[in-house]
Amino acid sequence: MTDIHAVHHLGILTRDLDGLERTYRSFGFTLSPRSRHLMSERPGEPPIPGCTANLCALFGGSYIELLGIVDESAPDPWHTRSMPDGLQILNLETGDAAGTDRRLAAAGLRTSGVLELARDVDTEDGTRTMRARAVHLDPRATPEGFIGIAQHLTREYVHQPRYLGHPNGARGIGAVVIVAAEDRLDTITERYRLLLDTEPVDEGPRRVLTGKDVRLELIRAADVADVLPGEPVPAPSYLAAMTIRVEEIERARRIVADSGTATRSTPEGFFVSARDAYGAGLFFTAG
Numbered sequence: 504m505t506d507i508h509a510v511h512h513l514g515i516l517t518r519d520l521d522g523l524e525r526t527y528r529s530f531g532f533t534l535s536p537r538s539r540h541l542m543s544e545r546p547g548e549p550p551i552p553g554c555t556a557n558l559c560a561l562f563g564g565s566y567i568e569l570l571g572i573v574d575e576s577a578p579d580p581w582h583t584r585s586m587p588d589g590l591q592i593l594n595l596e597t598g599d600a601a602g603t604d605r606r607l608a609a610a611g612l613r614t615s616g617v618l619e620l621a622r623d624v625d626t627e628d629g630t631r632t633m634r635a636r637a638v639h640l641d642p643r644a645t646p647e648g649f650i651g652i653a654q655h656l657t658r659e660y661v662h663q664p665r666y667l668g669h670p671n672g673a674r675g676i677g678a679v680v681i682v683a684a685e686d687r688l689d690t691i692t693e694r695y696r697l698l699l700d701t702e703p704v705d706e707g708p709r710r711v712l713t714g715k716d717v718r719l720e721l722i723r724a725a726d727v728a729d730v731l732p733g734e735p736v737p738a739p740s741y742l743a744a745m746t747i748r749v750e751e752i753e754r755a756r757r758i759v760a761d762s763g764t765a766t767r768s769t770p771e772g773f774f775v776s777a778r779d780a781y782g783a784g785l786f787f788t789a790g
Contacts, residue, residue, distance in 0.1 A: 505700035509716035514592025520571025529762035531671025544580035546616035589782025600636035613641035672750030684739035744784030
């Protein structure tokens, strides 16, 4: 059984964190308070204050990270300033970052080694320090985005019960849609096959890889118009969209529509364009 068992989080990067926060609150997401990052640059080094801060839409397992560059003059140990804005980060979850790193290295994947992450968070018992470990894949080999594996060390400080209830009824991330350039599809598929230790299955235009609590849907760039009609195509390969599971489709749709954002019906629910969601297409489905 693979040591990677879920989506840890998806990250949307912006230089306008205030605007990103307003938009996702208007979609009916409850967000955790803004928190500044402390990050290590190399394995074994202590975390240092970085140039980013975040807020999160938390679901008890996975979460959406709203990530902003908030101080251009601060250190950038994880090279966030090199990323374009939009849906840029996919982190899968492991319970053993060091073990996962060894397995991936043995499979021939280049990684950062195990890095330390910390940030102070407000809890009902006062300020506490959230800690995690992360392994980044070599970004030169992941044209679709910045891909990593993360391990919670203090999950209780992240997924606090008071932030898990959302007006739109959001319950979790159901799937991630990844667009792959035609000449990269097989390579990208093989990488996720190694990560998840599972075989891909074709479902129409989607090449799907699944795990316990993770579903990755790869589509060819040539099929974008069919799967994501009218959507922007920011790169040959990219993280395109996510599926949000909600309790009631109509309640979620009403909240999004009341924010003044257009929605499009889908067979399973509705869709919000990446143009209106800071670069992340949002499918909403019941579940």
